[in-house]
Amino acid sequence: MPMAPNPLEDDDRFLAALRRRDERAFNRLVLTHQDRVYNLCLRLLGSPEEARDVAQEVFVTVFQKIELFRGDSKLSTWLYRVAVNHAKNRIKYLARRFDRSRDSFEDMLSPPSEGRLSASVPRPDQALEGRRAEAFVQRALLLLDPDQREAVVLRDIEGLSYEEVAEIVDASLGTVKSRIHRGRARLKDALDAWIEGRDVTAREPEPDAPADRDDAPAPPRTLRFAEGGAL
Amino acid sequence: MKDDPRISAWLDGDLDAEELRRFESELEWDSELDDAAETMAAAVGHLRAMPSAQAPPDFLDAVQSRIRRRSRGRWFAIEAAKLRFPFEAAVSVVLIGLLAGVYLSAVPPADGDPVPLEPIFSLGTAETETVAAVLGSYGEVVVSRGSVAPDGLTLRATVPRDRVAGLRSELALYPQAHVLDEPLPAPAEGQVEIRVRVARTPGPPRR
Numbered sequence: 001m002p003m004a005p006n007p008l009e010d011d012d013r014f015l016a017a018l019r020r021r022d023e024r025a026f027n028r029l030v031l032t033h034q035d036r037v038y039n040l041c042l043r044l045l046g047s048p049e050e051a052r053d054v055a056q057e058v059f060v061t062v063f064q065k066i067e068l069f070r071g072d073s074k075l076s077t078w079l080y081r082v083a084v085n086h087a088k089n090r091i092k093y094l095a096r097r098f099d100r101s102r103d104s105f106e107d108m109l110s111p112p113s114e115g116r117l118s119a120s121v122p123r124p125d126q127a128l129e130g131r132r133a134e135a136f137v138q139r140a141l142l143l144l145d146p147d148q149r150e151a152v153v154l155r156d157i158e159g160l161s162y163e164e165v166a167e168i169v170d171a172s173l174g175t176v177k178s179r180i181h182r183g184r185a186r187l188k189d190a191l192d193a194w195i196e197g198r199d200v201t202a203r204e205p206e207p208d209a210p211a212d213r214d215d216a217p218a219p220p221r222t223l224r225f226a227e228g229g230a231l
Numbered sequence: 232m233k234d235d236p237r238i239s240a241w242l243d244g245d246l247d248a249e250e251l252r253r254f255e256s257e258l259e260w261d262s263e264l265d266d267a268a269e270t271m272a273a274a275v276g277h278l279r280a281m282p283s284a285q286a287p288p289d290f291l292d293a294v295q296s297r298i299r300r301r302s303r304g305r306w307f308a309i310e311a312a313k314l315r316f317p318f319e320a321a322v323s324v325v326l327i328g329l330l331a332g333v334y335l336s337a338v339p340p341a342d343g344d345p346v347p348l349e350p351i352f353s354l355g356t357a358e359t360e361t362v363a364a365v366l367g368s369y370g371e372v373v374v375s376r377g378s379v380a381p382d383g384l385t386l387r388a389t390v391p392r393d394r395v396a397g398l399r400s401e402l403a404l405y406p407q408a409h410v411l412d413e414p415l416p417a418p419a420e421g422q423v424e425i426r427v428r429v430a431r432t433p434g435p436p437r438r
Contacts, residue, residue: 023307030291038286052287059294060301137277155243156278162245181239187274188267 015075018066030059033076036158037083043153044087046142054090058083073167080158080168084150090144140190148183155180233267241268242275362386362429363409368400370422383407383430389417392426400425 017025037058061082062069069078088107141149147169154165155176166176237254240246246254258265260354287293295307363386370390390398395414402408407430412421 017290021306025296027291029247031296034286034290035283038290039284042284048284051284052290054295055286056290056294056297060297063294063298063306133277134281137274137281152278156275157280157281162243176246177240178236180234180243184239184242184271184274187278188271191270191274191277 013073015069021063021066026063029062029075033079034059036076037079040080040083040153040158041087043138043141043157044084044146044150045090046138050090050094054086055083058086061086077164077167080154080160081170084168086156088146088150136194137187142185143190144183144186148179150188151179152177152183152187156184233261233264235264235267236323238264238268242272256304277375298411362405362427364403365401365405366390366427367396369394383428386427386429388427389419389427391421392421392423395423 014028015026034055038051038055041055041058042048042062045051045054058079062079062117069075085086141153144152150169151165154160155162160168162176165180166173169176213214218219235249237246241251241254258268299307308370363372366386366388370388373387373389387399392414399410402410409428409430411428414425416422417424
């Protein structure tokens, strides 16, 4: 899903209206881009509350700093860059605030304790459907480093080209390709672990929780936070 | 499992023709690479299938509110203007009320329509009102078309014939009341119609 051309962006009068803080023009900008900016923030942060807050801040920043948009790129690209930077700062802030010790990805992939999950975990093609699939993928995204996460989200969820991703994250094309591949590889490992009956996005069960339930795959418990992002 | 960067490039169609041929050839005989490619394709498929979340319905309002608050009302102050007392609406209501009052006091009722005494009372002085009340005590009071004028109004009352003398003597007590002519026969038997001009300002004292 490449970025659709937006007639507003090619309209110099629209940009001029934004620069003179025309409120109607700004409203049009928000209404045009609010869903994509919110969705991007949601996938990067994993929390609807944080996503709403950050997405609103993105548009406030755009309103305040529209002069910084020089027109070298598409307005939506600049908007995405502002959103990615805000989300990245929020991830850092949350990581400091929660002060969580972060388990390494390898630790998460370590084999589960005996009987941790039942053997009746369905295959991904059966289980990863609908909301469960979305929740699993969202949690798996939070396992990625922020750089990898933003590259994967922009490429695979927002459907941007390598070049657009590179422009938004301000990195070279090779760096972007590398981040996308490493991010996907980690997601692939998470998917492998799921197949093998290890939900790497979930914590250990409570001590008194039934360990061998065979009625359904154990739902994800308290989530790990790759960078403190809540889900 | 294999972590080959070509898998990602292959999924994105980023391999050139020679690389693509060589990679797909390897997939044929390298089951580990094939498994890795299949799993990564599934992961990417799940990413691309994620539903697109929509911003909350009040998103624009929330953004405007933030800008308004931080600019101390300089921008997006429309809602703040709506919150102050609606002077324009209040003035409009008062004006409409005044116009309605003037209209009701100036437009005469249709000819022959019985009217309640209260509007008549509002047309004249206290004594005029009293005259109208006296007439009303004798019979049905009717205001003639066009009879309401700045200087007074004409009332018609259908009263029993045998009470006309008493009415006349009672009206004689009020200087602004003047019986215009002799009573006319009314449709109802035993009734006559009497017309009384009631001046708004007190007339000369009557003897």
